[in-house]
Every structure is written in structure tokens, then in C-alpha cells.
Amino acid sequence: MNVSPALRFFPYPSLRPGQAELISAIHETAETGKHLCVEAVNGFGKTIAALSGVLPFLQTGRLAAIYVARTHKQLDRVMEELRLVCASFDVNGIAMRGRKSSCLNPLVTKYTSSPLLAMFVCSQLKRAGRCQYYQNLLRRLDSDGRYASQICSTPLSGHQLRRECLRDKVCPYEVTKLVLSQMAVVATTYNQIFDSHSSSAFLEAFGRPLSRTIIILDEVHNLPRIAAELASAKLSLQAVRQAISEAQTHGLPVLARFGSALEYVLQEYLHEAKGPEQVINPVLFNNRVGDCAKISSVPDLANDMIRVGDLLTRQMLAVGRPPVSYIHLLGLFMQQWCSCCSRPDVAYFLVQQKAEPTATYLELVALDPRLSTVPILSSCHASIHLSGTLQPIQAHIDLVGLPRETQALTLPSPFHRDQVLPLISLGVTTAMRHRNVEMFKRIAGRIGEASQATPHNVGVFVPSYSVLQSLLEAELQSLISKELFIETPHLSSTENDALVRRFKAGADEGALLLGVMGGRNSEGEDYPGREMETVVVVGVPYAQPTPRESIRIEYFERQFPNQGRLYGYVLPAMRSASQAAGRCVRRLDDQSVIVFLDDRYATSYCQRFLPSWITDRLTCLDNRDGALLTRVASFYQSHETN
Numbered sequence: 134m135n136v137s138p139a140l141r142f143f144p145y146p147s148l149r150p151g152q153a154e155l156i157s158a159i160h161e162t163a164e165t166g167k168h169l170c171v172e173a174v175n176g177f178g179k180t181i182a183a184l185s186g187v188l189p190f191l192q193t194g195r196l197a198a199i200y201v202a203r204t205h206k207q208l209d210r211v212m213e214e215l216r217l218v219c220a221s222f223d224v225n226g227i228a229m230r231g232r233k234s235s236c237l238n239p240l241v242t243k244y245t246s247s248p249l250l251a252m253f254v255c256s257q258l259k260r261a262g263r264c265q266y267y268q269n270l271l272r273r274l275d276s277d278g279r280y281a282s283q284i285c286s287t288p289l290s291g292h293q294l295r296r297e298c299l300r301d302k303v304c305p306y307e308v309t310k311l312v313l314s315q316m317a318v319v320a321t322t323y324n325q326i327f328d329s330h331s332s333s334a335f336l337e338a339f340g341r342p343l344s345r346t347i348i349i350l351d352e353v354h355n356l357p358r359i360a361a362e363l364a365s366a367k368l369s370l371q372a373v374r375q376a377i378s379e380a381q382t383h384g385l386p387v388l389a390r391f392g393s394a395l396e397y398v399l400q401e402y403l404h405e406a407k408g409p410e411q412v413i414n415p416v417l418f419n420n421r422v423g424d425c426a427k428i429s430s431v432p433d434l435a436n437d438m439i440r441v442g443d444l445l446t447r448q449m450l451a452v453g454r455p456p457v458s459y460i461h462l463l464g465l466f467m468q469q470w471c472s473c474c475s476r477p478d479v480a481y482f483l484v485q486q487k488a489e490p491t492a493t494y495l496e497l498v499a500l501d502p503r504l505s506t507v508p509i510l511s512s513c514h515a516s517i518h519l520s521g522t523l524q525p526i527q528a529h530i531d532l533v534g535l536p537r538e539t540q541a542l543t544l545p546s547p548f549h550r551d552q553v554l555p556l557i558s559l560g561v562t563t564a565m566r567h568r569n570v571e572m573f574k575r576i577a578g579r580i581g582e583a584s585q586a587t588p589h590n591v592g593v594f595v596p597s598y599s600v601l602q603s604l605l606e607a608e609l610q611s612l613i614s615k616e617l618f619i620e621t622p623h624l625s626s627t628e629n630d631a632l633v634r635r636f637k638a639g640a641d642e643g644a645l646l647l648g649v650m651g652g653r654n655s656e657g658e659d660y661p662g663r664e665m666e667t668v669v670v671v672g673v674p675y676a677q678p679t680p681r682e683s684i685r686i687e688y689f690e691r692q693f694p695n696q697g698r699l700y701g702y703v704l705p706a707m708r709s710a711s712q713a714a715g716r717c718v719r720r721l722d723d724q725s726v727i728v729f730l731d732d733r734y735a736t737s738y739c740q741r742f743l744p745s746w747i748t749d750r751l752t753c754l755d756n757r758d759g760a761l762l763t764r765v766a767s768f769y770q771s772h773e774t775n
Contacts, residue, residue, distance in 0.1 A: 138189040142224075143181065144217035149721065150547040152182050158542050159186025159517055163196070163347050168516045168535050170353075172523040173544040174746045175659075175715040176723070179519045181214045183349045184318070187517075190347070191317040192224060196514055197341050200320040202351040203359070204657035205230060209290035211320040216288045226288040226318030227309060229335075231325060235291070235306040237266050237299060244455040249330050249465070254446070254456050255306075261450045266304040273303060274311075281311040288318070314340025323356065327505040328363045343512040352656065353518040354708045357502040357532040364499035368466040369492065370399055375459035376438075383445065388460060391434055394426035395463075402483050403493065412680050413481040413495075415474040432471040438464025470497055478504060480684045498681060500688040503534040510535060522711035522744055528704055531693055546746035553718055554768045555727040555747045560756030562731045563596055563672030573607040576730055579761055580604070580669055581612030583728050584645055586765035589663035590636065591615065591645045594655045594713040596674035598622050601647060604671075613645055620648035629653060637664045650674040651709040661719035667726040667765065668717045673733050675706045707742035714747060724772045726765050 139160040140153070155171060162169040163186060173179055183200070190196040200211045208228040215226045229235075233251035236242055240258060245251040258264040273280045284297050285308070298305040313319060313335075325335045326348070336343070350356060377392035398421050402411060419431045428434055442461020449456045473479040478501040486492040499505075510516055510533060523529055526541040546553075561576045584591050595601050601619070610617050618636040620629070633654060636646045640663040648654040651674060676682050682702060690697025710729075717725040727747065733739050740748050754760045 139186050142185040142188040142218055142222060144214075144220065145181070149178050151544040152178050155179070155182040155542070155544060156186045158540070159183055160189065162517060162540065163187045163190050163515050166515050168510070168518070168539040169542065170518040170523060170526045170529055170535070170539060171542045171544065172520055172526065172744065174546045174548070174718060174744065175521045176719040176721070177521075177544065177547060180211060180351065181217075183351075183517055183519060184211070184214055184218065187347050187349070188218065188222070188224060188317075192222065194317075196345055196347055197316070197339070198318045198347045198349060199326065199339070200318060200349045200351065201323055201326055202320065203323060203355050204653070205234070205291050205322075206657065207351060208320040208322065209292060211318070212288040212290045212293075215318055219288060224288075224317050225285070225315065226320065227285055227294065227312060227316050228289065228291040229309045229313065229319055229321040229325065230291040230295075230305075231322060231331065232306050235295065235304075235309070237295075237302075237304065238264050240264075240455055244457050248324060248328065250457070250462065252330065252334070253461070257443075257446045257450060257456050261447065263450050264304070266298075266302060267307055269301070270303040270307050273301070281308045282315065284308060285312045285316075310338040313338040323359045324363060326509055327356075327360050329505070332509070343509065344514055346513050348509070348513045348516045350516065350518050352520055353529070354520040354522050354712070355656070356506065356518075357529070358705065360502035360505035360533070361499045364504045366466055366469050366497045368463065368470075368495045370396065370494070371492075372459055372462055373399070376463040379445070379459050385441065385460075387428070387434070388438060388441065391422070391426040391428060391438075392463065394422050397425055398422050399483065399493065399495065403485060406483065406485065408680075409485050410679050410681060411483045412684070413483055415470065415481045418481070419471065419474065431467060435464045435467035435471060439468065440464075466495075466497075470495075473497060478688065480681065480688075482681060500685055501692070502532050507534040521715050522708045524742060524744065528696070528700055531696075532700060543745070546749075547721060548718065548723075548746070550750055552723060553725050553727065553746070553750065554765075555714070555729070555751045556761070556764060557729045557731075557734045557751065557753045558761045559732055559735060559753055562733060563600055564731075564733070568600075568603070570607065573603045576671060577604050577607040577609040577612055578758065579728075579730050580609060580671070582759065582762035583667055583669050583726070583765055584613040584615055584643075586762050586769065587643070587667040587726070588769055589640045589643050590660070590665045591643075591667045591669065592655075592660065592665045592713075592716055593645060593647045593669040593671060594650045594652075594716075595647070595671040596650055598649060600672060601649060604647070609647075615639075615643040615645045618644060618646045620646070620652060620654055626653075633658060640664055650713045655709070655713040655716060658716070659719050660716050662723060665717045666724070666769070667728065668714055669728045669730060670710050670713050670734075671730045673706055673731055673739065674709045676702065704742060707739065711742075711744055711747070715744075724769070726768055728761065728765070 139156045187198050191198055202208050212228050218224055231248050232255055233248055241251050241254050245254050259267050295305045325331050373392055373396050377389055380389035423431050438460050442458035442464055445458045446456040480498045482496045484494045484496055530539050558579050580593055616639050618632055636644050686697045686701040689701040714727045735753050
């Protein structure tokens with residue numbers, strides 16, 4: 134196959150093993166307008182291979198590319214690679230963050246809790262002429278119509294664009310929208326593409342139909358979960374109470390009565406609940422609320438609430454108050470709730486969190502990722518799906534609704550066999566029936582052994598924050614000599630970034646990061662070299678057996694006979710574990726140890742769903758104290774002497 138048109142764009146002096154094959158496959162997919170799913174180990178160089186494969190079509194203007202990733206750091210990495218290409222070729226691009234994360238206006242950053250609300254408040258601010266950053270941009274454009282294009286003349290990361298716009302006190306999001314249609318490569322988040330509220334505005338600014346677009350999806354194992362979450366919605370009891378107060382303040386008795394009826398019915402359901410999560414029949418629920426509120430149509434009232442909320446936000450802006458209307462929020466939620474009542478791919482719950490007794494939520498949960506993915510993937514010219522953990526690939530094809538003729542490619546690891554040592558330390562497990570003080574002390578002891586034998590940094594990833602807390606109670610900290618950094622559930626992005634930076638900076642003396650699988654530190658972050666030499670994967674992160682999980686498994690079983698438990702329960706857990714395991718494997722000169730602390734990883738069933746670069750060299754250790762310490766220490770000593 135002739136791949137020279139694509140290889141011309143590869144900016145590095147040499148290719149890693151397998152990259153030429155990947156570039157060739159991507160180039161062919163872009164040329165034929167098909168879909169390709171690729172599994173290749175972390176550190177393979179998938180980003181630059183994907184860009185190289187599609188750039189021959191982008192440079193001519195025939196097609197454009199949307200590169201989709203989960204985190205802002207991943208998006209910025211795309212622009213870093215594209216800048217290397219630009220040293221030899223004239224190709225432009227930009228990393229586009231969502232409205233809320235781009236915004237400089239405190240009325241949006243401080244007072245909006247979701248992208249949808251941020252979009253609404255932003256539109257109100259612009260309409261009322263109350264956003265100085267938007268007004269400054271309009272003035273700049275009046276004096277220089279090329280202002281936005283000049284800022285974005287070279288590929289820009291989201292951080293770089295925000296810095297430029299902050300200097301000029303103009304809106305980064307609006308600048309991005311102005312130049313989007315001129316960009317050959319746009320890197321953005323899953324939300325911008327697969328959230329129905331965001332995608333229409335994004336695609337309008339993008340300025341080209343999906344039929345002329347190649348979509349590249351990185352870390353695509355996340356897509357089924359993210360897509361389902363984007364089609365879901367949640368309303369807190371606290372927000373209902375705020376809406377009641379707002380309606381009373383503004384003399385809206387019908388809306389206040391509806392809010393009070395909704396709160397009353399929620400309390401009825403809570404009184405009858407036998408657990409923290411209760412399944413709700415939406416038709417019966419709506420009828421009960423309507424009867425209590427003495428209204429004939431909940432959907433009609435939801436539309437009225439949206440209109441009233443829109444008016445109230447304008448009034449708030451006029452007097453300089455934060456333009457947030459809980460009546461508007463309640464109307465949006467109830468509109469979506471009512472529109473989905475008869476759908477078999479949606480489930481309804483009332484949830485009361487154990488940790489926060491006052492945190493009660495009404496939830497609409499989309500069960501099928503294809504609600505969000507099929508409209509996009511069926512319309513684009515071609516799509517490239519990239520991940521280090523995609524086995525079995527057919528499951529991904531099914532769950533996101535790709536056609537049967539979708540191509541699959543699994544590439545071998547470019548790392549030498551002696552670079553990465555995967556181990557299973559037997560005699561421990563986090564299976565529910567075995568969770569006790571003795572077991573957690575044993576697990577803590579094994580972590581201590583791995584930490585002691587590792588010269589520099591160690592990452593430990595566990596199934597949940599409750600397991601993390603149990604390990605701390607088992608005196609984990611006393612068993613390690615390294616500085617301990619603990620991920621907590623309520624850290625902001627800024628606080629978490631600072632935590633990770635301090636952990637990485639501790640590599641000389643040695644540090645240990647304790648976090649959860651499926652979280653931002655176990656999937657979206659890279660730790661090359663000494664930043665994380667050893668990874669310890671504690672337990673199999675199966676979801677808790679809740680009504681939500683049971684309904685999801687039953688739904689998948691109806692959609693994909695004999696695969697319900699695999700698709701809805703097993704694969705999400707195994708992919709989270711595999712992602713955590715791969716955090717230490719980033720560069721071709723890394724020497725890394727991966728330790729699985731759970732007997733279940735020794736079974737052929739679990740190993741079926743681990744990447745081949747792990748299972749090809751996976752070794753089980755005896756169930757005895759000190760065995761892990763000896764094996765890990767021997768590995769690092771052998772590399773010191775080589």
C-alpha cells in the first residue's frame with residue numbers, strides 16, 4: 134500500500150514499531166470513508182500517527198478533522214504535535230474548550246453548574262450587552278476584522294488561547310468560534326460533539342458538514358459511558374426548593390404550587406425507599422405530581438417554566454444580579470423528563486447519597502450510548518477510534534453503533550519484553566465477601582513491598598474511595614517511606630493538577646500517589662520515566678450492585694443477546710483496570726512494573742479482557758510475604774546493572 138502521502142507529514146526522524154502500519158490504515162480509512170477501531174498500547178504514538186494519516190486530505194481542503202479527547206491536556210497535546218508538522222507544512226488547528234471552561238466572565242464561571250446552564254447564561258449576557266469580554270471582542274473586530282485570525286495563525290492549545298485572550302480581555306470561546314471554519318484540525322472534548330445541546334452550536338461554527346469531516350476519537354473506550362451520561366439529566370431536591378422560593382418571591386403561585394407538589398411527592402417516595410436508589414415509574418410519578426399540584430399537563434407547565442425563567446434571568450441582569458433562575462432549571466429538567474417517559478432506553482431513579490443525607494436527586498439515566506453516538510458517527514465521512522484498551526473490539530462497535538464493515542486493528546507493543554514486568558500478587562482480593570480488616574492489612578502490606586522495592590515514584594489505584602479509606606485505616610501510610618499523595622473526591626481540577634505536580638516533583642526522593650480507577654489521575658494523566666515507575670492495581674473495579682446496574686445489564690441483554698453482563702458490567706471494570714495499569718508505560722526507554730493485587734486477575738476470564746501486551750508476559754507470584762518485594766527489587770536492580 135502506498136502510504137507516502139501520509140508519511141510526508143510525520144515530523145519525527147524515525148517511526149516507532151507499528152506506526153507505519155497504523156498511519157497506512159488511517160490513511161486508507163480516510164480515503165475510503167469508512168470506520169477504523171485501533172487498539173495500541175499507551176506510548177505507541179497514536180496521536181501523531183492519526184494526524185499524519187489524515188493530513189494529506191486536510192491540506193487540500195477536501196476534508197477537515199475533528200480530534201476528540203477526554204481532557205484538556207490531551208487536546209493540547211494534539212496541538213503540540215500539529216505544531217511540529219507546521220515546521221514543514223502549512224496546516225492550522227486549534228484546541229477548543231467548552232464555553233464554561235473557556236469563559237473569563239465570573240457570572241458564568243462562578244454561578245453556572247453545567248455546560249447547558251453556562252450556554253444559557255452566556256447568551257443572556259451577550260444579548261443584554263453585559264459581558265465586557267464579548268463587547269471588547271466586538272470592538273476589536275470593528276477596528277481589525279482579522280483580529281481573531283491573527284491570534285490563531287499557528288496551532289494553539291486551549292491554555293495558550295486563553296492566555297492571549299486574557300491579555301486582550303476578549304472572550305476565548307467567541308474567538309474560537311470565529312476561526313473554527315478556517316481550521317483544518319479542531320481538537321475538542323467529547324461534550325462538544327456528542328452533547329445534543331452543544332453539538333449544534335459547535336457544528337454551525339465549524340462551518341462544514343459532517344459528511345466532509347474525519348472524526349478522530351482518542352481514549353475512545355470512554356465513549357460509551359460519556360455518551361450515555363451526556364443524554365442523562367439530574368435534578369436535586371435543593372434545586373426544587375430554590376425554584377419554589379423563586380416562584381414565591383416573584384408572585385408565581387402556579388409554579389410555586391407545582392414545586393411544592395414535586396417536593397411533597399419526592400418526600401413520599403423517600404419515605405417508602407428501601408435503599409439509596411429507587412426506581413421510579415415516570416408516568417405514575419407525573420400523574421401524582423400533577424394531581425397534587427392540580428394541573429392537567431406537566432409538559433405544558435415545563436414549557437411555561439422555561440419561558441418564565443428566561444424572563445427572570447433578563448430581569449436579574451438588568452439589576453446586576455447573577456442571571457441564574459432555578460425555575461428555568463426545573464423547567465428544562467421536567468421537559469426532558471416528560472419527553473422520555475415512554476422510551477425503553479431510559480431509566481428513572483430517585484437517589485439519596487449516603488455520604489450526604491441532604492443530597493437527594495431525581496435522575497433520568499440514558500441506558501444506550503447510541504442515543505448520542507449514532508447521529509454523529511453515521512453522518513461523518515470517516516471515523517478513527519483509538520485506545521490502549523479496546524478488547525473485545527466488537528463490543529465497542531456494538532455499543533457506539535458502528536456499521537458491521539468497521540475495520541479493526543490491534544497493534545503489538547513497541548516495548549521490549551524486559552522493559553515491562555506485569556505481576557499478579559496472589560492471596561489478596563477486594564471482592565465484597567472478603568473485605569475485612571485482615572484483608573486490607575494484607576493488601577496494605579503488599580503495597581508497602583512494591584513501594585519499598587521501587588527506586589522512585591509509585592502509583593496505586595483502587596476500585597473506590599471507600600477502599601482507599603479502608604487502606605488508610607489499615608495503616609498504609611506507616612508501611613511506606615515515600616511521601617504519600619492522596620486523591621480525594623472533592624478536589625477541583627486546579628487542586629488535583631497541583632497534587633499531581635507535587636507527586637511528579639517528588640520522583641528524586643520517591644513518592645506514592647493513591648487514587649481511584651476510572652478517575653482523572655488513572656486515565657487522563659501521563660507519568661513517563663521516574664514519574665511513575667511502578668503501578669499497583671488494587672482489586673477489580675466492578676460497579677456496586679445497584680438497581681441502576683441491574684437495569685443497564687438487562688437493557689444490554691435485550692439489545693445484545695448473551696452479552697448483557699459483559700457489556701454492562703465486566704468490560705467497564707476491566708477497561709478501567711487496564712487504563713490504570715498502563716499509566717507507567719509512556720516512553721520507549723521506560724522500565725516499569727505493573728502489579729495486580731487481586732486473585733481474580735489470575736483467572737482466564739479476567740485475562741481475556743486485559744490487553745495482549747500485558748497478558749503476553751504476565752506472571753503470578755506465590756502467596757507469601759516478601760515475594761513481591763524480592764521480584765520487584767530484582768527487576769529494577771537488573772536494569773541498573775545493564
